[in-house]
Amino acid sequence: MTGPSPPVLSTSGLVAGYERDLPIVRGVDLTVRPGELVVILGPNGAGKSTLVKSVAGLVPVFAGRISLDGSDITAIPAQRRIRHGLAFVPQTENIFATLSIRDNLLLAADILPKDSRKSRLDSIYGMFPDLAERPGRRAGALSGGQRQMLAIARALLVEPSLLILDEPSAGLSPKIVAEVFARLAAINASGVTIVLVEQNVRAALSIADRGVILVEGMLRHSGDAKALGADPLIAELYLGAPRPGGASVA
């Protein structure tokens, strides 16, 4: 008999933030299994972005442990985590606007073995044909949706074991948001494990396997995404939905 597959990501007792005396993430235990799409939800200021940034190595960790595919990566600098299979797409400024589309992708390809770079690039252009049309185009000239696709494409180029996205729908029109989420669902269906921080709760839960709710830097709830979306108390307390026929919790 085989047990459950080992987690792609696990954090234990994670304390992180910008000042040691005032941590934003306060003792988070999070486990993400292979192939899962986990969405991190919570009210503004809950520490969702700080949590994923600390996993990506961009925010100091004061206590606890971060493991990726069973290896402790807590002390590994951000630029080496991608070599361990962790790709992170920040919320804003997630592309190099002054570089071409090709150069944005090649930056990620540079960490791959030389003999696999071209095939990976071709594969990414196949997945994102819009980017292949004019690879020499300056990335700063792309629309919001195209920029997000470029950022996701660059992250996927290294075939990460874990893809983390911080609010990929921020600043996008509803139509483009739907495209981005459909693309993320397809990427997850192809076997890529995804952790998503998102304010667009309904859309995120519609593609997620599991949702976790963060409040004041602590994990308050974790459960099946569909059940989470349907739970009126959870929706009211943590997701900003009004109580039917009553006042909302402040």
Added chain:
Amino acid sequence: MNPQVAMDGLVAGSMIGLGALGITLTYSILRFANFAHGEFIAWGAYLALAAGAALGSVFPGLAAPVGPFSFGWALPVALFAAIGLNGVLALGVDRLLFGPLRQRRSSVIVLVMASFGAALTLRSLLEFIFTSRPAYFSKALQIALPLGGGIRATPDQLLTLGVALVFVVCVHLLLTRTAMGRSMRAVSENVALAGCVGVEVGSVIRVVWLLGAGLACVAGVGAGLLVQIRPQMGLDLLLPLFAAAILGGIGSVPGAMVAGLVVGLSEALAVQFVGAEWRAAVAFVILVAALLLRPQGLFGRAD
């Protein structure tokens, strides 16, 4: 107008352009104005002088002038040695001073003030080691060759101009055609994101120091070959270097060179039409005009 002004301006401007290239690279990637860059120019010249003298004393044949030039093979060999040594010096300064400040996330003004301190220290060290008396790579006299149109230039001047252009093209190709250049441009735009995509930011910073110091060394040797070598030579060049870096657009390689030539030509024109005493003011006027009228520079983007 005396057409010779154009040649004098171009030759001086090419050295300013090379120096400005180092300034613009460190400014765009390390995010501070390094006022010690002029000292790397002076140190480069003195290191080449010392290496050339050592080579000449061991192999006297290398000191004899080659062809139409005023110097022997010792100088080009010494130049390469000095580029390496100047790079080591720059890395040492970064290791001792700027690196720890970066780790403490010090503000830009702290880094700038630290660079002032580094400049004073490096210049004082030069005076202590080599004295403040001017030195020369060669005291051989050269006859300027007529180039047509009333313009004359010495072989040393033409060589210096050619070498400067070759280095600019090489740096441009490095930035636009190589993985390191791509990484440098990425760090220049967004250092945090560059780290996220796997760029080794520390390596990029080391390469920037090596490149900046190497270019400063070439500029110092060129300036020393055409005029003289003094511990103050870097300080004297500082304002024209910053004027060229800002006029060209921070981060732009062709911009730094073109703006260096503009500054050099403007200085030469000022000497002819206004008076030599106004030469130093030209770079200041260009710097202020660029900041007021086009702060992004000739080749920079307004965003």
